[in-house]
Amino acid sequence: MLSKTCEYGLRAMIFIAQHARDGKRIGIREIAVGIDSPEHFIAKILQELGRKGIVQSIKGPNGGFYLDEKGRQCSLATIVRALDGDELFNGCGLGLPHCSHLHPCPIHGEFKKIREEIGTMLEGARIGEFTEKLDEGSLFLKRKK
Amino acid sequence: MLSKTCEYGLRAMIFIAQHARDGKRIGIREIAVGIDSPEHFIAKILQELGRKGIVQSIKGPNGGFYLDEKGRQCSLATIVRALDGDELFNGCGLGLPHCSHLHPCPIHGEFKKIREEIGTMLEGARIGEFTEKLDEGSLFLKRKK
DNA sequence: AAAATAAAAGATAAAAAAGTCTTTTATTAT
DNA sequence: ATAATAAAAGACTTTTTTATCTTTTATTTT
Numbered sequence: 001m002l003s004k005t006c007e008y009g010l011r012a013m014i015f016i017a018q019h020a021r022d023g024k025r026i027g028i029r030e031i032a033v034g035i036d037s038p039e040h041f042i043a044k045i046l047q048e049l050g051r052k053g054i055v056q057s058i059k060g061p062n063g064g065f066y067l068d069e070k071g072r073q074c075s076l077a078t079i080v081r082a083l084d085g086d087e088l089f090n091g092c093g094l095g096l097p098h099c100s101h102l103h104p105c106p107i108h109g110e111f112k113k114i115r116e117e118i119g120t121m122l123e124g125a126r127i128g129e130f131t132e133k134l135d136e137g138s139l140f141l142k143r144k145k
Numbered sequence: 146m147l148s149k150t151c152e153y154g155l156r157a158m159i160f161i162a163q164h165a166r167d168g169k170r171i172g173i174r175e176i177a178v179g180i181d182s183p184e185h186f187i188a189k190i191l192q193e194l195g196r197k198g199i200v201q202s203i204k205g206p207n208g209g210f211y212l213d214e215k216g217r218q219c220s221l222a223t224i225v226r227a228l229d230g231d232e233l234f235n236g237c238g239l240g241l242p243h244c245s246h247l248h249p250c251p252i253h254g255e256f257k258k259i260r261e262e263i264g265t266m267l268e269g270a271r272i273g274e275f276t277e278k279l280d281e282g283s284l285f286l287k288r289k290k
Numbered sequence: 291a292a293a294a295t296a297a298a299a300g301a302t303a304a305a306a307a308a309g310t311c312t313t314t315t316a317t318t319a320t
Numbered sequence: 321a322t323a324a325t326a327a328a329a330g331a332c333t334t335t336t337t338t339a340t341c342t343t344t345t346a347t348t349t350t
Contacts (some may be wrong), residue, residue, distance in 0.1 A: 001146060001233065005309060007240035018180035027326070036241075041309050061325045076252070088146065096181075097288045106159055106275040106284050107221070110266045117262065120284055121255045126345060130251040133301025139251050143242045149338060172296070186339055192298060205347025206295045291350105298345070308335070315328070319323100 006083040009045045011035040013079055013142045016055065017066050017072055017128040025064030036142040052082050072128035080122055089119050151228040154190045156180040156286045158224055161200065161210050164251040171210030178235055181287040197227050217273035225267055234264050
């Protein structure tokens with residue numbers, strides 16, 4: 001459904017929202033450990049999101065990643081689009097290049113509905129909305145150890 | 146959402162259901178042209194489905210691919226499972242290995258619903274059910290040329 | 291039986307995705 | 321100023337997916 005890049009990216013962003021609060025920042029090492037991802041890989045992903053202005057960072061001692069208010073309100077859909085493009089939101093279920101209402105594949109209508117629900121769900125969820133439940137341990141960003 | 150392998154596989158199976166009727170068979174060349182796929186690639190995919198007994202074939206002159214009654218009634222979900230496994234039906238949206246009701250990722254509940262709808266839709270659709278509409282030109286298996 | 295046909299099988303190649311390693315740049319603390 | 325810290329950038333490797341090419345096997349027609 002989502003690429004590894006995107007899965008890690010979403011987990012990392014949610015993790016940053018949880019851990020970089022009150023002007024604090026969170027380092028790449030801790031992020032990688034906190035979401036069970038390869039350190040250098042998630043670094044590259046966050047660089048990309050940084051370039052797009054979706055996550056903030058500061059170098060040097062006490063540096064790390066954090067989110068501005070906009071970033072905390074940012075939807076999961078924004079991250080998915082930034083990392084995977086909008087194939088998931090618009091693509092044809094059978095891979096036809098020009099599948100449309102006027103030139104539909106056999107499952108065009110059904111898939112449209114599903115894509116819309118995925119879209120609605122991802123547009124509706126905010127990066128910052130899971131912080132409390134993660135704190136209290138009713139949600140998780142890594143495998144059970 | 147689906148791999149290229151799976152997209153081509155579904156299109157090919159639906160195409161075979163449409164074209165190999167009344168004891169006739171359809172050749173790999175025509176299938177490839179009919180669904181806009183690389184010939185040798187779709188050949189390999191159909192070999193795999195053949196090994197699993199999902200599609201039938203005969204070698205030699207007048208040979209080709211066809212479906213028995215079971216194959217024509219086979220659901221799209223069966224093809225997806227045969228080619229892509231059941232990640233799509235069971236996997237975690239954020240890629241957590243042990244995501245579950247008891248150890249949920251932030252979007253566990255939402256994604257479960259969506260996966261179930263995808264499952265229902267793919268289980269409900271039969272390979273052979275699109276034949277008429279393909280014949281009459283209200284559905285398509287390849288790009289507008 | 292021989293030639294032609296068409297899928298099966300297997301080897302190889304190209305492209306994309308995932309992952310790793312090294313060097314550079316910016317910032318802070320001493 | 322210097323050393324230490326941490327992200328940015330870029331090069332590189334591995335794995336997986338996608339795609340292609342060649343040889344073999346089965347079947348049919350002549």
